[in-house]
Structures are given as C-alpha cells and as structure tokens.
Amino acid sequence: MAKGSIVAGCLAPHPPHLVYADNPDQNEPVSEGGWEQLRWGYERLRESLKDVDYDVIVVLSPHWQTYVGTHFIGVEKCSSKSVDPVFPNLFRFNYDLTIDVELARAIHDQAKSEGMSVKMMENPDFRVDYGTIVSCHMVRPEWDKPIVSISSNRSLSYYSVEVMQEMMMELGRSTAKAIEESGKKCVLLASNSLSHRHFVTETNPPEDMSKEHITSHAMHLWDMRMIELMRSGKSQQIINEMPEFCEQAIAESDGGALTWLLSAMDVPTEPATLHGYGTIIGTGNAIMEWPCHTWGEQ
Amino acid sequence: MMSGEIIKSLIVPPHPHPVLCPDKNEGWQRIRDAYDEARRQIEESDADLIIIYSTLWPSVIGHQIQADPNPEWVMVDADFHDLGSIHYSLKIDTDFAHAWNKANISRGLESRTVAYDGFPVDVGSVVALELLNPNNRIPAVICSTNVYSNRAETTVLAKSCMDVIKQQGKKAVAVSVMSLSNRMFTEAIEPHEDRIHSLKDDEWNQKILEFLSEGRLEDIGQLSRTIHDQIRVKKVVAFKPMWWLSAMNDNRNDLTGKVLAYEPIHGAGAAVVVLDPQSNGTGDKEYDEDDVDFYGGDRNVLDSSEDETESSPLDSGPALYDPVEGKNAVNTSKAPKPVGAYPHARREGDLIYLSGVGPRQPGDNSIPGGPIKDKAGNPLNYDIKAQTRAVVDNIARILEEAGSSLDNVIDVTSFLVDMDRDFSGYNEVWAETLGKVGPTRTTLAIRALPTPIAVEMKVIAKV
Numbered sequence A: 001m002a003k004g005s006i007v008a009g010c011l012a013p014h015p016p017h018l019v020y021a022d023n024p025d026q027n028e029p030v031s032e033g034g035w036e037q038l039r040w041g042y043e044r045l046r047e048s049l050k051d052v053d054y055d056v057i058v059v060l061s062p063h064w065q066t067y068v069g070t071h072f073i074g075v076e077k078c079s080s081k082s083v084d085p086v087f088p089n090l091f092r093f094n095y096d097l098t099i100d101v102e103l104a105r106a107i108h109d110q111a112k113s114e115g116m117s118v119k120m121m122e123n124p125d126f127r128v129d130y131g132t133i134v135s136c137h138m139v140r141p142e143w144d145k146p147i148v149s150i151s152s153n154r155s156l157s158y159y160s161v162e163v164m165q166e167m168m169m170e171l172g173r174s175t176a177k178a179i180e181e182s183g184k185k186c187v188l189l190a191s192n193s194l195s196h197r198h199f200v201t202e203t204n205p206p207e208d209m210s211k212e213h214i215t216s217h218a219m220h221l222w223d224m225r226m227i228e229l230m231r232s233g234k235s236q237q238i239i240n241e242m243p244e245f246c247e248q249a250i251a252e253s254d255g256g257a258l259t260w261l262l263s264a265m266d267v268p269t270e271p272a273t274l275h276g277y278g279t280i281i282g283t284g285n286a287i288m289e290w291p292c293h294t295w296g297e298q
Numbered sequence B: 001m002m003s004g005e006i007i008k009s010l011i012v013p014p015h016p017h018p019v020l021c022p023d024k025n026e027g028w029q030r031i032r033d034a035y036d037e038a039r040r041q042i043e044e045s046d047a048d049l050i051i052i053y054s055t056l057w058p059s060v061i062g063h064q065i066q067a068d069p070n071p072e073w074v075m076v077d078a079d080f081h082d083l084g085s086i087h088y089s090l091k092i093d094t095d096f097a098h099a100w101n102k103a104n105i106s107r108g109l110e111s112r113t114v115a116y117d118g119f120p121v122d123v124g125s126v127v128a129l130e131l132l133n134p135n136n137r138i139p140a141v142i143c144s145t146n147v148y149s150n151r152a153e154t155t156v157l158a159k160s161c162m163d164v165i166k167q168q169g170k171k172a173v174a175v176s177v178m179s180l181s182n183r184m185f186t187e188a189i190e191p192h193e194d195r196i197h198s199l200k201d202d203e204w205n206q207k208i209l210e211f212l213s214e215g216r217l218e219d220i221g222q223l224s225r226t227i228h229d230q231i232r233v234k235k236v237v238a239f240k241p242m243w244w245l246s247a248m249n250d251n252r253n254d255l256t257g258k259v260l261a262y263e264p265i266h267g268a269g270a271a272v273v274v275l276d277p278q279s280n281g282t283g284d285k286e287y288d289e290d291d292v293d294f295y296g297g298d299r300n301v302l303d304s305s306e307d308e309t310e311s312s313p314l315d316s317g318p319a320l321y322d323p324v325e326g327k328n329a330v331n332t333s334k335a336p337k338p339v340g341a342y343p344h345a346r347r348e349g350d351l352i353y354l355s356g357v358g359p360r361q362p363g364d365n366s367i368p369g370g371p372i373k374d375k376a377g378n379p380l381n382y383d384i385k386a387q388t389r390a391v392v393d394n395i396a397r398i399l400e401e402a403g404s405s406l407d408n409v410i411d412v413t414s415f416l417v418d419m420d421r422d423f424s425g426y427n428e429v430w431a432e433t434l435g436k437v438g439p440t441r442t443t444l445a446i447r448a449l450p451t452p453i454a455v456e457m458k459v460i461a462k463v
C-alpha cells in the first residue's frame, strides 16, 4: 500500500456568518449576503483544491471543547441539526455527514501510544459542533468526502500556551503518522480565526457590512503579522510567538488547531497562500493554504 | 402592585453524573440526593418560576434568554458522552423571558431572546431542570452568561430580572448552575478514584461553603475575582454567578444558608446549597464595590465614529450652577448642584425653606434607580423607590448643613412625573422615612422636571 499523505493544510475559520451569507439549502436562516471578501477567499481555496486528489478531510474545531483529553468522533453516520448557541439567528444547519471512523481511530490509537489523553466519542446522539460544519462546508460544500472530527482540548485554560502547544505538537505528529500508515490522502483544516475580540452588539441585519471592521488597531497588526509569517514559511516563529499572540489578540488559535496543523505538516518552511482575509463581528479571519502536494516527495 | 419575590436561591453543579450514573460513586449519589432534597423544598413552597443562570451557556451578543415555550432535544455532554444522553423537553415561561429581555434593554444592557427549534440547551440547565423540576411542574426561564460581562453588568442583569419578578408578582427560585472549583482531571478516571483535584481547591471550596452556610452571599460576590484567580479554570472570565445570585437577593449577607452536599465530580467541586431569604439575624452587608442600577458600559462598540466618552444622564440636560451665596443662604457640597441661580436653602427666623430637592447625587450627578429617559428621550425603566430614598437623603444633608435634621421637617410638597406608576413606591418610602416624622404633605402630578428624574420635594423645616 502506498503511503498516505497530507495533500494540503488549510487555515479554515468557521464563523457561522459565512454559511449564513452563502444561503445553502441546509441552513434555515436567509441572508442578503455579506462578508464577501472571505467567501471569495473560500471560493479561491475551493478552486485551488479542485484538482487535488484526496480521500478525507481532517478537522480540529475549537467549538467541540473537551477538558478530559482530546476526543474523536467514532460514529460513522452523523445527521442532525446543528444550532450555534451564540448565533442561533444565523446558523441552524441540517447536516448529514460521514465520519472516517477508521482513520479517526488510527489517529486516536497513535496519540494514545504516545501517552496522550484521548477518547473516542461513540454516542449516536452527539451533535457535531458548528465550527466543524462551517469549515467543512466552506471547503467542500458537496459533502462528498468523509471527515475526521477532532475536539479542542482546552489545555491552555488548564495550564498554559506552552503545555497546549506541547500537546498539539504531539497530536500533529500522531496525526501525520497515522495518515501515512493509513495510505489515505488528506486535507487538514485548522478551524479558527486569528484575533478574536468580538463586538458585543449585532447590526440589523447582521450582514450590514457598513459596520464591519476589526475591533482594534492592535488586533489588525497581530493578524497581519501572523499572515506574513505564514506567507513567508516561518511556521516555527508562529509557534514561538503563540503565547503573546494568544494573550494579546485573544486569538482563537488558543484552541490548538493552528499548532496541530503546523506540526502535522512538520512545521513547514514552505510558504502558505493567502486566499482571503476579512473581519467577522470584529474578529480577524484568514483563509490560508499550504499546498503540500506540490512540495514533492521527501 | 403585586409583590413578587425570590423565595429561595440555589447553587447546583452542572455535570451530568447525578442524572446519568449516581450509582457509580457514593459522592455522586449524595449530590443526587441533595438535588432531590432541593426539589422537595421547591415542591413544598409556593414557587411558580425557576430562573436559571447557567455558566455553561456562554454568549457574546449581550445576554440571551431562552424564549422557546418548549425546547426539546437530546443532550450529550462534550466530555462525558459515554455516560449516555439526556432527552429533555422543558416548559419555558415565555412571558417572563420577553419581559426580562425588555427590562434588560431598559436598564442599558444588550439582550435578546432566542426561540429556535433544536437550540442546544446547555448541559447545566438540562441537568438542573431535570433534577429540580421533573415533569415541568413549574415553568422555567434560562439566561446565558456573557463572556465579556463584568460585575456591573451582571448585577444590572439581576436587577432587571427582579423588576419583572415584582411586576408579575412571581414567587421565584433563583438557580446558579456552576461548579465551585472547576478544575477537572484531564484524564479518564475510574469512578472510585474521584476526589477534589487539589487540596488547595478543596480548602477554598470549604471556605466558600462556610460563608454560604452563614448566609453571607454578598461577601462571596465581593470575593468573586479572588476565588476565580485561586481555583477556577478561566472558562467564563470570573466567578460571575455569585454576582448575579447576590444581586437577586438584594446583595444581602444575612440569608439563611444550608449546604446540602459537597462532593467531587471528576475533580471539580460540586455542591448543592440552599439559601433562604429569612434573615439569620447576623451579618450586616458591607460594600467594597458600588451598587449599580443602570448599565452604561462599553457596549456601543459597533459605531466607531461615535464619541466614546462616557455619558452621564445629564449630558443633554440643563446647565448646573453653584448654589447662590445670598442672604441667609444655606449651601452644601453634599447636595447636588442646582439647575438655576438659587441656594440649596434659606433660613428665615427659626424656619428653613429648601429649594426643590431631587434624587441626583452630588459629585457625579448619577440618579439612583436610573434616569427616566435616555439622551434621545426614549423612556427607561427606573426604580421610584431608589429615587425617593435619594431625595430624602439629599434633604437630610441640606438640613444638617443648616444645623437641623429630618426630624424637624414640618411641611412637604412632592412632585411626581408619573402619578399612576410611581405613587405607591414613593408612598412606601415616605412611610419608612418622613412618614415617621409626621410633616403635612401634598403630592402633585406634573408633566416634567428639568432633569430626567421622577420625583422632587419642596420642604419647610424648623431649625
């Protein structure tokens, strides 16, 4: 069997506003659009992945928050309605998706053998979190690829950014190893925003773009710095600066997704492509792609 | 006016273990038994509403209040999904939910109701209602915890809730769903291995429970940030539920408290505590922090072009004057500045004539009980009793400056801008204060006063 590989890694933020603005059939609320810069960014990412051959999407979302280790969905067929508890007015999405339980378990087992606290989620009543759904929908609205859904262990709240990163570096390595052994081609999604300070009021309608902007100049500077580091292949520096970034930009990468992604790609020095940047109720969001499939065989 | 009140307050833990597997651990069973005891106490009372403030429902756009009459779904815990699912079908008092939402907005809070099929009611609310109110014997209302809210905002949230309880004459049970120390084990454990995560967490929990068993709820509120720093994983920014629960109880320290159980659940401190409003006869309240009635914080962040300076209720009102130092004038810095060229009072012989006195506070010009309208002239909800009390306090300060006191007041003319709404509240405070002195009194309804206040008094006293 040929070795499996990560064909692309993406920073794929999940504000429900993007699905809301896209008006897919699965989502109940109806909008007049909005956040086009980001939605066009996702369009460019989809175009970029169009001819890439892959089997599975592996996603880590900060909205399945677990405190007792890292969890993996272990139920093959998941269908229900996902309602965002924070923006239920925007996101009530009827999903019907397939989990690659085999790969999920392989990553779980590999991480466990490395000493990590991990658990399979096998309750059929479990509802898939909206972060996972939004990121997957924006990347692959056809929903024709199975996914692996990984929870966000809140080790940062429990310990520190350093401990969170240590764990996510290990999870990344375990993910890469399990993928390699599976023989599958995977697209990895780190489902998070960059700076993450929200407005606490909402416009009417929510898609009124005349009111959308970054919450502060400092947040903008941090977002641009992170994007520049990604574009210039300085992954290690992102990891080094993560403590300051998380603290000063209240960054959503505190959930570990970005560190996990960078680690799974072996902390690449290759540049990432920026497909789009925009703010969503004040938070900073970038859509980035590391086109691993073009990097050649190691 | 009907008289609503909080007849009982509860602190209960959010984890699903007491619902799904109490038999697996003796401590979890004791939490379950304590939940059952709290349920019996509610059933034996004349409670007609359960109000849940859940730390497990975070919100960003202000506070959210559940307003679906019958939220129904299957709840699975994010961590403890292997324990099973909880099917819930709740009965919500939607009238109350909408009224609370309105009251929030009129006290300056960002707030909205949610009513959507499939809305994921949080595990804390589901567990608490499942155990305290099986079969939906009485209706409930559920409110989120805003991730950015501070003490002032959380206090005002409780006050607007109390406004509605009083308006609707509810006998309500206030429930904070929360852990004490909230640090769980980060690895799977066997049920028999459960214990409080650390000795430090346990010691702090014991201290919290000692305070609560003495009915010292406001003291716990005041210690909130310290407790959060010491034993809380930073999930919702601070130990907010104690701010809310204390404000729901008029920030008292003399409640009657009883700890029904305290046990570990996967390392976190789980306790069932009942607080009754009867005074235990001890402990007076002591404020280290301001009492707030109206939220004027940093909410208006969407429009960056707007001037960001804080607005006082008088920004659009009349200019203020230093009191005129005329013949026989009596003036004091302890009373609010006049809105025209006149003194606070004037002595003629052994009589003191006071200029009209309102509730405005000297110094910051704030209005206890809140202003009656905002800058744009939109009516706001306000507390007439707080305003009336502030008027009497201002009168007392002016009389003291004149070498007299409230006891020497002989005649009062009162002006109310809304007689229908406010007479009974005003009258109640009158009876507790000047009513005991016994001056003659005349009360008039008038169209407006120069500042956004609802009550003013004109006083004549003896020296």
Ligand SMILES: [Fe+2]
Residues within 6 Å of the ligand: A014, A015, A062, A063, A131, A193, A252
């Ligand atoms: Fe998010």
